[in-house]
Amino acid sequence: MNASVPIKHTQAESDLFDRYETAKDNLPGSVTVNALREAAIAQIRDKGLPHRRVEEYKYSDLRAFLKSAGPLAGNVDAASARSVLAAADTFADLDRYRIVLSNGTYAAELSDTDALAKEGVTVTDLGDVLTAEDGARVLSYPKTGPTDGIVALNTAFVQGGMVLEVKDGAEVSKPVELVHVAEFAGAQVTRNRIVVGKGAKLRLLESFVGDTGEGEINAVFDYDVADNAVLAATRLIVGRTEAARLLTTTARLGAESELRTLGFIAGPRFTRNQQFVDFTGENSEAKVYGVTMAGGRDLADQTLIVDHAVPHCNSREFFKTVLDGEARGVYQGRINVAQHAQKTDGEMMTQALLLSEEAEMANKPELEIFADDVICAHGATSGQIDEDLLFYLRARGIPEDEAKTLLVLAFLSEAIEEYGEDDVTEGLEARVRDWLAGH
Amino acid sequence: MLEIKNLHARIAEEETEILRGVNLTVNAGEVHAIMGPNGSGKSTLSYILAGKDDYEVTEGEVLFNGENMLDMDPDERAAAGMFLAFQYPIEIPGVATMEFLKTAMNAQRKARGEDVLSIPDFMKRVKAAASHLNVSMDMLKRPLNVGFSGGEKKRAEILQMSLLEPKLCVLDETDSGLDIDALRIVSEGVNKLRGPERAMVVITHYQRLLDHIVPDVVHVLSKGRIVKSGDKDLALELEKNGYADYVDTAA
Ligand SMILES: Nc1ncnc2c1ncn2[C@@H]1O[C@H](COP(=O)(O)OP(=O)(O)O)[C@@H](O)[C@H]1O
Ligand SMILES: [Mg+2]
Numbered sequence: 001m002n003a004s005v006p007i008k009h010t011q012a013e014s015d016l017f018d019r020y021e022t023a024k025d026n027l028p029g030s031v032t033v034n035a036l037r038e039a040a041i042a043q044i045r046d047k048g049l050p051h052r053r054v055e056e057y058k059y060s061d062l063r064a065f066l067k068s069a070g071p072l073a074g075n076v077d078a079a080s081a082r083s084v085l086a087a088a089d090t091f092a093d094l095d096r097y098r099i100v101l102s103n104g105t106y107a108a109e110l111s112d113t114d115a116l117a118k119e120g121v122t123v124t125d126l127g128d129v130l131t132a133e134d135g136a137r138v139l140s141y142p143k144t145g146p147t148d149g150i151v152a153l154n155t156a157f158v159q160g161g162m163v164l165e166v167k168d169g170a171e172v173s174k175p176v177e178l179v180h181v182a183e184f185a186g187a188q189v190t191r192n193r194i195v196v197g198k199g200a201k202l203r204l205l206e207s208f209v210g211d212t213g214e215g216e217i218n219a220v221f222d223y224d225v226a227d228n229a230v231l232a233a234t235r236l237i238v239g240r241t242e243a244a245r246l247l248t249t250t251a252r253l254g255a256e257s258e259l260r261t262l263g264f265i266a267g268p269r270f271t272r273n274q275q276f277v278d279f280t281g282e283n284s285e286a287k288v289y290g291v292t293m294a295g296g297r298d299l300a301d302q303t304l305i306v307d308h309a310v311p312h313c314n315s316r317e318f319f320k321t322v323l324d325g326e327a328r329g330v331y332q333g334r335i336n337v338a339q340h341a342q343k344t345d346g347e348m349m350t351q352a353l354l355l356s357e358e359a360e361m362a363n364k365p366e367l368e369i370f371a372d373d374v375i376c377a378h379g380a381t382s383g384q385i386d387e388d389l390l391f392y393l394r395a396r397g398i399p400e401d402e403a404k405t406l407l408v409l410a411f412l413s414e415a416i417e418e419y420g421e422d423d424v425t426e427g428l429e430a431r432v433r434d435w436l437a438g439h
Numbered sequence: 440m441l442e443i444k445n446l447h448a449r450i451a452e453e454e455t456e457i458l459r460g461v462n463l464t465v466n467a468g469e470v471h472a473i474m475g476p477n478g479s480g481k482s483t484l485s486y487i488l489a490g491k492d493d494y495e496v497t498e499g500e501v502l503f504n505g506e507n508m509l510d511m512d513p514d515e516r517a518a519a520g521m522f523l524a525f526q527y528p529i530e531i532p533g534v535a536t537m538e539f540l541k542t543a544m545n546a547q548r549k550a551r552g553e554d555v556l557s558i559p560d561f562m563k564r565v566k567a568a569a570s571h572l573n574v575s576m577d578m579l580k581r582p583l584n585v586g587f588s589g590g591e592k593k594r595a596e597i598l599q600m601s602l603l604e605p606k607l608c609v610l611d612e613t614d615s616g617l618d619i620d621a622l623r624i625v626s627e628g629v630n631k632l633r634g635p636e637r638a639m640v641v642i643t644h645y646q647r648l649l650d651h652i653v654p655d656v657v658h659v660l661s662k663g664r665i666v667k668s669g670d671k672d673l674a675l676e677l678e679k680n681g682y683a684d685y686v687d688t689a690a
Contacts, residue, residue, distance in 0.1 A: 392529045393539075395489045396599065397517035397547035406542065410533025410582075 073186030185213025255281025520606030
């Protein structure tokens, strides 16, 4: 008996299959990698793009959103990539190292590899890793596996990326920005692995600049935070674009380690930022922050699963969303606490501020607790700007727009400031102001 | 400076009138006190002057230096020189007090076509005003009014008033929640601002504030109307006899 009736493919799905046929011979990969690509595209063929009847995509129907899918971005010469970089303003004049992915592939000549090597950081081209015999190992993710539609798309099309390793004990003195540069329209599909060795410290900045036209960006980041290591990762998903921005993080934390992330969304028409955090060693802490602004008919989705599989770990999830126009915000957060993960401390909060009547927030915080000696809490709020606060500010002579800006900034800054990467705070707050002034 | 003529008002979308024909004229240089029992409409009057839109004016007019004040937005009124010291100053988490002061001062200056303040000039003004009012730098570093005690909030209101240099100061029960020392500091702050170019309306429930801020005229507001006006001795009389007489006459 044939259980699954073949689905009728959408235009975008057909486009993706065409894209695959055109691109597959040029995509990097060993025999096993190519087999994984085939399996991933078969999954899309079988199930279609993620849609609202899939629980995890209930509020973010990628299948309905994607009307078509163009080709992957082609190669680009270093000079044009340089000019895009020069025009880009990601973290202003923050002193930092830079690693560049140009149209989906690692561009060593544009990256600060020598300086990073001196700090104990090595960067490897993912293309080389994928073509090596055991290349498939970078595509295996125990958590999302191949089941997540966005990760499957990534596996099928991954063009390149990099593997960054911080050697044990190295504390990288400056933040490292991993910047995706787009030149000429086309989708970018990358995968990056960040390994922070035992006792090492890394501050990572992730950004996307240039124009992909109608092409989506699908980027997967895998963080491996070893025992006693610290990783802070700021992800900047900004700039007006009609194309989808699909970002996935998988993270594993060793013992006594610390992970902090901030996903900052302002601008794209369709964003999904999904994160899967696993505690694998005791006494570790994960703090996951989200700051989202969406207007017009934007959809911005922050999805998160934190798995407390071991005892004595803390997690904090704090998400702030500001919506205007007919925008939709989505927060889906789940803390899982396994039966033996005693003494888990988890605190999840999601708060939304709606600037218009038509904006809509889907807040879905969940706890799934099988241990009995834990402290876990979650909360969700959604509301308008407090008229009394607004009146107080206006009564002091501050015009309405400026007063609203102050209040929105105050609302979002709570998360930005608690995230605590002080040298990016000011830049992010300036982006909030810009978004309010211009969206 | 301020002319209130036959002002009737109710809470937007409700029937009962809270103000039922208030008449009041305050000239530059004068200090008027408005006294009255709880619920008589004192705060309502002050909110309507500041432009809070919870209230609907059903009749009458308010002129501020000859201009129809009711047509102006709250921020326009502030830039034109209206200041309300709130009975219950609100806490604004996430908005740093200093940032707020700078934004408010410069917004008013911009609205009046004046240059914005340089940072050193701004700091100098804040430091001077803060020291007079016994407001610590630590307080100024906190978010606006957040975690301030009742007395600190009232002092912060007067600090704002000193910095914004309004033409018309309306103080709504600024004395409530103040101990004797704080009352003296606040009153000194207010008295410093008295001048021939400035008018003040001091709303209070108790006479004791008026020992410190001596009014030119005292009005009794009861059930939404000014039922009696007199000189400062009227306040003393009220202190002795209570509001019972006026509550009855107005009924
Ligand atoms: N926003 C409001 N909603 C409901 N009732 C109000 C509101 N503001 C004032 N009132 C009512 O109007 C009357 C006058 O209140 P208020 O102006 O605060 O008096 P006072 O300041 O003299 O004590 C009271 O009966 C009060 O309950
Ligand atoms: Mg009152």
